[in-house]
Amino acid sequence: MAKVTIDGESIEVPDGTTILQAARMIGGDNVPPAMCYHSKLKTSGGYCRTCIVKVSKGSDKDPRPMPKLVPSCRTTVMDGMEVQNNTSPEVLEARRGVVEFLLINHPLDCPVCDQAGECHLQDLGYENGAAKTRYDFPRRKFNMIDIGPNIKMHMTRCIMCFRCVKTADQITDNRVHGMLFRGDASEISTYIEKAIVNDFSGNMIDVCPVGALTDKTFRFKSRVWFTKPMDAHRDCKKCSGKVALWEKGNEVLRVTSRKDKWGESEEWICNECRFDKKDIKDWVIEGPRHIDRHSVISLNHYENVVAKLKIDIAKQQKQIVDKK
């Protein structure tokens, strides 16, 4: 076991836990944002640099601070480690820099993007971004490529998190896509426009933190915040069959995996469940899905709004008391 202190809050975690996981165990507002880390994917994380934190004390044995900011998703905790996230101006500034870098070539086509409302980049930009861009050059463009009947790819929106690559590596039997080219010309692509066809390819949509990979069967059907999430399951031979249905009226508009409060899939689902079972009769409805994520996606769920209001009011009251 190792005791780690993040922004003044301590927790005991098993050895080998990363700083990010420890922060998530503590919860609250001090969890570093993460774009490329996914708890169900091995070796994910470390690329986007949004989760960087400052280690002000290495461990009890070696109390020296780490010389650079470290990615919390790939740095394991040591006993006695002290980490600064939101309390370090250096971290916040570096993070703002990373967000700016992620956004300079992003098309910002949120009004026509199906991911809007559940997009990690939107949340990240809202929390850590600047109101105005300093980038006045034409944004990067790519040729549109077709990667098959189910998944729509917009390379311009991609932030190179490699989550779809790791998904294909780890849950499908054959990966046919990857990174081509180098530097800011690099793109996720299949070699010679090969289609990505396998039973679990749809999970790439769920792991994509932005709108680079979206569901063709849900394309332009509805904004996500107008749909109603329901927990549902069916008997499936390929996967667990436990999904989230996104309904409008009695119509199933899309099927996704169930995501935890960090927006990361809890279980992988197969393409049959995802793309072919769009009839409500196919499913056993368990009840409304509780969306824990703090994002536009949960805005039409009153319970969250009320809870958030309570927290905000409590905070303000505390601030007033503190001032006095």
Add this chain to the structure above:
Amino acid sequence: MGKKILLEHINVPGIKSLDVYRQNGGYASVEKALKTMAPDVIVEEVKKSGLRGRGGAGFPTGMKWSFLAKPEGVERYLVVNADESEPGTFKDRYLMEKIPHILIEGMITSSFALGAKTSCIYIRGEYFYVSRILEAAIEEAYAAGLLGKNILGTNFSHDIFVQVGAGAYICGEETALLESLEGKRGNPRIKPPFPAVAGLYGCPTVVNNVETIASVPYIVMNGGDDYAKIGIGRSTGTKLISASGHINKPGVYEIEMGITVEDFIYSEEYCGGILNGKKLKAVVAGGSSVPILPADLILKTEKGEPRLMSYESLSDGGFATGTMLGSGGFMVYDETTSIVKNLYTFARFYHHESCGQCSPCREGTGWMEKILHRIVEGHGKHGDTDLLWDIQRKIEGNTICPLGDAAAWPVASAIRHFRAEFEEYINHPERIKEFKHLQELVS
């Protein structure tokens, strides 16, 4: 004349061949090491010698070797980094081209010290002809029983392979090099684990620069203490410097560390002064990624002491008034040079070579290049200098590998020391073609 270790026999005719090399004392260290020394003793000698990595970072080699994990029944590897891609650096090419056996001798001795049965030379694609020279030398060594099974009748066996890269700068970063060597895309790995624990094919690996390994035979033959006597302070031994730019005698020089920079630039033995008797403007002392320094700061430190060619003296003053020895790519600029244009060239290079894995480097290098391009073309905007400064600050230290830093440092130092020149480009674009701005700044 300073002491020569690596280039001592460089002018001997036919030194490329094994016979001539052996007549000049070559491969004696292999004989000595394999027959009379224990591996740990060699590591100890290298530690004592104070030899530091010659690839750029200057990490103590003995220390690196002692970090090598030694689990039972797992192969260990030595990988020689001959992917010399740092702009302004060409010392390894010279060494391998002229005297390839010194590297092979160093590799056999070092591998014996590390207990590696196999070692690799990863050489950049542009040096294809050098790879041929190395392969020929390795063949000679096999024929003479210096490589292969039971070298010189001992029970140490060793094989060396040469692997040619495809010419990516990023593959000079040790983990990207290992990825490339494994046949994958040359992307740097996220550390930890470090190569000393999990390197090539997941096995413990030491990655060293060509020059570092080539220095090992001398240490084995003469002892670490003897090597430590050469040089100054913690910068022991000799260093190959690739001198280029506006000097009378560009080329590769072996210097004893501790000579003054002034001596190196102006003495007849080395660079021979500035071309056409012009004035010195600036120097990039260790390859394109280290901070550029103006003439007054490169010749004298902030405290007024003469600056020496050593790791410590060159970095005296931190990045505010100092620089780094780096890989020894010594580029000299005379008064006619435009620092802004020079920086644009560097920025273009780093933009082209960024691997694209992590966001700050992928997006930031391209952004910096675009801004510099517009400044150089005379379309710079007010505030561009500050914007550049801010971008480089947000790249530095926030990336997976040192390429981000390497792209940020030249920008930072050029703005720090030559800010007026940037403003001149931005405020008076009409004068760019006439170079008037430069003459005025100098006078």
